[in-house]
Amino acid sequence: MLGEGILKGMAETARNFFGSYVSKERLTTVQYPEEREKLTETARVFPFLVYDEGMKNGEQAEWLAGLRCTSCQICEKECPPKCIFIEKSKDKKLDAFGKAQFYPVRFDIDVAVCMSCQICVEVCPFDSIKMDNQFELSTDDRFGGLLIPVEGLARSNSYYNTIHPTEAAAVDKHRQETKAMLAAKAKAAADAAAAKAAAKPGEGA
Amino acid sequence: MFATLDQIFIILRNLVLGYLPEVVRPYVSVVLSVVCIVAVFPGLFALTTVFERKGIARIQNRLGPNRVGPFGLLQPIADGIKSLTKEDIVPTTANGAIHFLAPLVLVVAVFMGFAVLPMGRNMVLVDMDCALLFYFAMGASSELAVFMAGWSSRNKYSLLGAMRAVAQMISYEVILLLSGLAVVMISGSLSLTKIVEAQNVYTGWFPHWFIFTPWGLAGFVMYAIAATAETNRSPFDLPEGESELVAGYHTEYSGFKFALFFLGEYLAMFSISGLGATLFLGGWSAPFSFLSWVPSWIWFFSKLMLSIFVFIWMRGTLPRLRQDQLMNFAWKFVLPFTLYNLMVTALWRFMGDGWERWVACTALVIAGYVLLGRISMRREHFGPRSYRYAE
Numbered sequence: 001m002l003g004e005g006i007l008k009g010m011a012e013t014a015r016n017f018f019g020s021y022v023s024k025e026r027l028t029t030v031q032y033p034e035e036r037e038k039l040t041e042t043a044r045v046f047p048f049l050v051y052d053e054g055m056k057n058g059e060q061a062e063w064l065a066g067l068r069c070t071s072c073q074i075c076e077k078e079c080p081p082k083c084i085f086i087e088k089s090k091d092k093k094l095d096a097f098g099k100a101q102f103y104p105v106r107f108d109i110d111v112a113v114c115m116s117c118q119i120c121v122e123v124c125p126f127d128s129i130k131m132d133n134q135f136e137l138s139t140d141d142r143f144g145g146l147l148i149p150v151e152g153l154a155r156s157n158s159y160y161n162t163i164h165p166t167e168a169a170a171v172d173k174h175r176q177e178t179k180a181m182l183a184a185k186a187k188a189a190a191d192a193a194a195a196k197a198a199a200k201p202g203e204g205a
Numbered sequence: 206m207f208a209t210l211d212q213i214f215i216i217l218r219n220l221v222l223g224y225l226p227e228v229v230r231p232y233v234s235v236v237l238s239v240v241c242i243v244a245v246f247p248g249l250f251a252l253t254t255v256f257e258r259k260g261i262a263r264i265q266n267r268l269g270p271n272r273v274g275p276f277g278l279l280q281p282i283a284d285g286i287k288s289l290t291k292e293d294i295v296p297t298t299a300n301g302a303i304h305f306l307a308p309l310v311l312v313v314a315v316f317m318g319f320a321v322l323p324m325g326r327n328m329v330l331v332d333m334d335c336a337l338l339f340y341f342a343m344g345a346s347s348e349l350a351v352f353m354a355g356w357s358s359r360n361k362y363s364l365l366g367a368m369r370a371v372a373q374m375i376s377y378e379v380i381l382l383l384s385g386l387a388v389v390m391i392s393g394s395l396s397l398t399k400i401v402e403a404q405n406v407y408t409g410w411f412p413h414w415f416i417f418t419p420w421g422l423a424g425f426v427m428y429a430i431a432a433t434a435e436t437n438r439s440p441f442d443l444p445e446g447e448s449e450l451v452a453g454y455h456t457e458y459s460g461f462k463f464a465l466f467f468l469g470e471y472l473a474m475f476s477i478s479g480l481g482a483t484l485f486l487g488g489w490s491a492p493f494s495f496l497s498w499v500p501s502w503i504w505f506f507s508k509l510m511l512s513i514f515v516f517i518w519m520r521g522t523l524p525r526l527r528q529d530q531l532m533n534f535a536w537k538f539v540l541p542f543t544l545y546n547l548m549v550t551a552l553w554r555f556m557g558d559g560w561e562r563w564v565a566c567t568a569l570v571i572a573g574y575v576l577l578g579r580i581s582m583r584r585e586h587f588g589p590r591s592y593r594y595a596e
Contacts, residue, residue, distance in 0.1 A: 002578030013522040
């Protein structure tokens with residue numbers, strides 16, 4: 001009969017209407033500023049720069065001394081919307097592997113331009129730039145506030161471990177292995193040099 | 206005590222009038238009543254907007270507005286301030302005078318309808334003999350406002366929306382009138398107070414509301430359909446179908462003028478619900494004889510708010526119709542059925558008071574509904590379309 005479907009539909013919406021007052025499962029809305037859902041481990045919004053804790057370089061702050069970034073500028077060149085600006089330092093500092101590297105004196109990322117594509121993370125050979133899950137980046141200052149400088153971007157490795165535990169553990173493992181490998185290589189080289197030095201006098205004799 | 210409460214507004218008005226000289230009394234009396242109408246219904250409008258948003262949210266298992274004030278009840282105040290502070294933009298190519306007048310004409314025309322609605326015992330602004338006719342005349346002039354708005358904006362979406370609106374409103378105006386006519390045939394009067402009095406009769410506990418008769422129920426359903434279309438409410442909200450027409454005839458309106466259109470739409474909804482309650486639901490009369498002590502205006506406003514709830518419920522349920530579906534429905538089903546219902550009403554009128562008329566009219570109404578529904582709303586199958594050159 002004509003109108004049957006309408007009545008069925010009205011019954012369905014009435015069930016929803018009254019059901020939403022009775023059962024809490026129906027209301028899926030999260031009341032955002034007061035309630036927050038836990039972010040998943042894979043949540044990613046905006047890049048940050050990782051620094052290793054406990055590093056020292058003269059008068060420099062801990063974050064700058066431990067900064068993994070060597071200002072190689074690969075990310076700056078690869079960034080599709082060109083939101084990264086890097087200025088390389090004149091001097092060098094020792095990195096976590098004991099190698100002298102440049103470091104960034106300026107490293108700005110424009111929040112308004114960044115599109116969270118993660119390409120900078122993919123291309124970084126130093127595991128320096130990673131994605132943060134911090135999404136409340138709005139500001140009332142649309143010029144200065146949206147351009148985040150290096151001191152605003154630096155986060156410790158332990159912070160990285162808290163937001164992306166699995167990924168960070170893999171990175172740490174890889175870095176340890178590299179460090180061990182480098183150490184072994186250095187030791188082998190030193191041994192070889194020592195052996196050479198030891199063999200030299202004999203040869204001359 | 207309850208008799209006083211029933212007539213409280215009349216008593217208060219007479220109290221105020223008692224302090225005034227004899228000459229100005231009729232004028233002040235009218236002004237007072239008008240001020241009450243102009244204050245009460247926009248107040249109801251403000252409440253309805255927030256209840257509508259909350260109701261639809263609940264239908265969709267959401268929470269609805271809950272930030273401004275307790276339970277979001279102060280939301281309409283925030284909305285009002287927002288629309289007052291917004292810039293009023295008039296398109297450079299618009300016809301300024303008509304563009305300015307359209308929202309005013311709409312609101313004024315809609316307010317005029319309230320003048321003849323009996324909102325309680327003795328609570329009617331103008332007790333006209335031809336109140337129903339006056340009401341329909343005023344309802345028809347709101348179409349003019351809609352077309353003024355659409356035409357003067359000089360925007361194709363506005364114009365399309367306005368043309369749709371006029372086509373729709375004229376089609377359904379006929380149905381609205383004809384379904385109201387059944388009531389006039391039985392009560393024998395165009396005066397709304399007389400129509401309410403005709404229904405304010407009880408057999409045992411039960412009232413003689415027209416909705417409890419077969420022709421009245423059919424008439425009420427048709428009236429409700431026509432009223433929904435007439436007030437441009439979902440599912441008949443094609444004039445402002447935002448998916449295809451931006452916002453229809455009020456696309457080029459902003460700020461307070463837009464708020465006036467919004468107000469006009471809701472006021473039309475109130476007044477048409479009020480008329481529906483008056484014609485079919487017994488106006489201000491109580492649903493059971495033992496509840497007659499409750500003030501009459503409470504009954505009128507609860508019936509009105511119940512109708513509003515159904516409007517909101519329908520909006521939360523039904524998707525928008527297509528233009529051809531809308532027109533087909535009006536001319537192929539609703540109008541023939543309303544005409545048929547007039548004949549059933551005539552039969553009811555001349556069959557006397559026995560039980561036979563109940564049986565005969567119920568059977569006729571159901572048979573007519575089923576048959577007309579089968580025949581005129583039949584889906585037509587044209588078969589697969591064949592192309593001569595494209596294939």
